[in-house]
């Protein structure tokens with residue numbers, strides 16, 4: 001269970017160039033206004049305009065971003081004071097798989113993720129191969145990661161995160177870089193997972209399949225609940241053209 005209790009995020013932004021000469025100071029900007037919600041549904045989607053605060057909300061959940069006010073709990077563990085426990089529970093998949101693939105080959109990359117399970121090297125490698133097979137990557141286990149297609153890299157990034165069997169999976173636009181075929185593969189995979197999944201997405205079809213949808217607009221959660229209403233509100237916001245990050 002994910003709990004946000006008045007969790008808000010602010011950051012310091014540099015003064016605008018025209019203000020610097022006249023002694024302009026850094027400004028505090030709000031990336032997410034204080035937000036309270038308890039997320040227990042199995043499939044949760046977060047939608048909203050570019051720059052609205054979706055990634056900030058997602059990053060709060062595994063402690064990649066810490067709240068400037070309030071707190072965030074995952075199964076009772078506070079992201080600010082118990083970050084290691086939170087990261088063991090919450091896997092995070094980035095939009096760009098290159099941001100998280102660090103080893104030369106797929107098998108080594110997945111084996112690296114498995115390190116914290118306390119397995120020895122041979123067991124890690126054997127387990128990594130099993131995981132890769134599940135993701136249709138068995139034949140590519142020893143290829144250079146750079147030789148994989150974008151879709152295969154995204155699957156590999158997902159494989160590495162899911163290999164550690166997190167209780168919660170947070171995905172920040174995991175299909176944005178993919179063609180329709182690979183998007184379907186990843187969508188099907190995410191839909192079939194037993195874990196709780198929080199998906200940040202611009203894909204309204206994927207959002208409509210969720211149990212609960214949060215719409216973020218101008219650093220604020222402006223809708224939390226029914227997927228159909230959420231998608232309609234998002235379309236209205238886009239049509240009005242008033243939305244900015």
Ligand SMILES: Nc1ncnc2c1ncn2[C@@H]1O[C@H](COP(=O)(O)OP(=O)(O)OP(=O)(O)O)[C@@H](O)[C@H]1O
Nearest residue numbers: 011012013031049050051052053054055056057245
């Ligand atoms: N450290 C920071 N300092 C200042 N502004 C920031 C910082 N981090 C993010 N922002 C700004 O906060 C806003 C929200 O960013 P966020 O990444 O959460 O948006 P998003 O809804 O995920 O957008 P997108 O759909 O484009 O990925 C953006 O305008 C971004 O530029």
